Amino acid sequence: MLLPGNCNLFSHLLRSIQGIVKMSTENGDELSPQRRAPRLNERILSSLSRRSIAAHPWHDLEIGPEAPSxxxxxxxxxxxxxxxxxxxxxxxxxxxxxxxxxxxxxxxxxxxxxxxxxxxxxxxxxxxxxxxxxxxxxxxxxxxxxxxxxxxxxxxxxxxxxxxxxxxxxxxxxxxxxxxxxxxxxxxxxxxxxxxxxxxxxxxxxxxxxxxxxxxxxxxxxxxxxxxxxxxxx
CATH class of the missing domain: 3.90.80.10 (Inorganic pyrophosphatase)
Incomplete structure (x- = not known):
């Protein structure tokens, strides 16, 4: 079950990462080791899907096609x-x-x-x-x-x-x-x-x-x- 708070958290996280990468690219500045932006590829970004963040074992997991046996x-x-x-x-x-x-x-x-x-x-x-x-x-x-x-x-x-x-x-x-x-x-x-x-x-x-x-x-x-x-x- 996806809660509103989880949606906001995911959106905020993704915007923050994209903003850091964009600023670094546009300015041509080299970030310090402490502030270096992570190099996120599409596979990592796709793994941060809203479903994977918000999945709840009680509500999101299927009971199975052969239930109730x-x-x-x-x-x-x-x-x-x-x-x-x-x-x-x-x-x-x-x-x-x-x-x-x-x-x-x-x-x-x-x-x-x-x-x-x-x-x-x-x-x-x-x-x-x-x-x-x-x-x-x-x-x-x-x-x-x-x-x-x-x-x-x-x-x-x-x-x-x-x-x-x-x-x-x-x-x-x-x-x-x-x-x-x-x-x-x-x-x-x-x-x-x-x-x-x-x-x-x-x-x-x-x-x-x-x-x-x-x-x-x-x-x-x-x-x-x-x-x-x-x-x-x-």
Whole structure:
């Protein structure tokens, strides 16, 4: 989503660079080393497009043509991390929210689905099972295999359980029932315990099938279209 402030910043930056280069050329003056104008070629200038400066992972990244079954996920937290990263909605950057209070780490990569909206005013949360940790800010393709109903301090905060669609070890999974029981117990226990030392209550219900996950994603896509897209078009 391109904000007016970003447009002004880009225009001001480009005018300033062009002005410096023009003055140097017209006057025939050699700028001092401290004030030497950069030699910008067309490739560099084209990379400073307004889209690249203002791209927002929640709003600008496509959800994917196969959604709600297979979809893009922006990773916020790496598998094995104790750092709770999250999307800063205003800037689109990934920020550090806190360090987990308990001696636990995220059991899998964790992120959100772009162009979705849930009842907590956040995009849909996803836990993505795969072999390797993924850097925060990267996106990947995932397939929904189940839904974990969760209540966080009295508010609905369900999580989609998914597998990386391009990981040869995990992409064949299509149903959460196919996962080893210990893997499911590990995921459930993490979310039940990770806020206990903050004196915050989290309740996790029984895992639901892929159809429930797909329905939840479709609902979040519809909410986004109704509320977010409608407001952007005004």
């Amino acid at each position: 297979v979809f893009n996920v922006v990773i916020e937290i790496s598998k094995g991390s104790k750092v709770k990263y999250e999307l800063d909605k205003k800037t689109g950057l990934i920020k550090v929210d806190r360090i987990l209070y308990s001696s636990v780490v995220y059991p899998q990569n964790y992120g959100f689905i772009p162009r979705t909206l849930c009842e907590d005013n956040d995009p849909m949360d996803v836990l993505v099972l795969m072999q390797e940790p993924v850097l925060p800010g990267c996106f990947l393709r995932a397939r929904a295999i189940g839904l974990m109903p969760m209540i966080d301090q009295g508010e609905k905060d369900d999580k989609i359980i998914a597998v990386c669609a391009d990981d040869p070890e995990y992409r064949h999974y299509t149903d959460i029932k196919q996962l080893p029981p210990h893997r499911l117990a590990e995921i459930r226990r993490f979310f039940e315990d990770y806020k206990k030392n903050e004196n915050k209550e989290v309740a996790v219900d029984d895992f639901l099938p892929p159809s429930s996950a797909v329905d939840a994603i479709q609902y979040s896509m519809d909410l986004y279209a109704e509320y977010i897209l409608h407001s952007l078009r005004k």
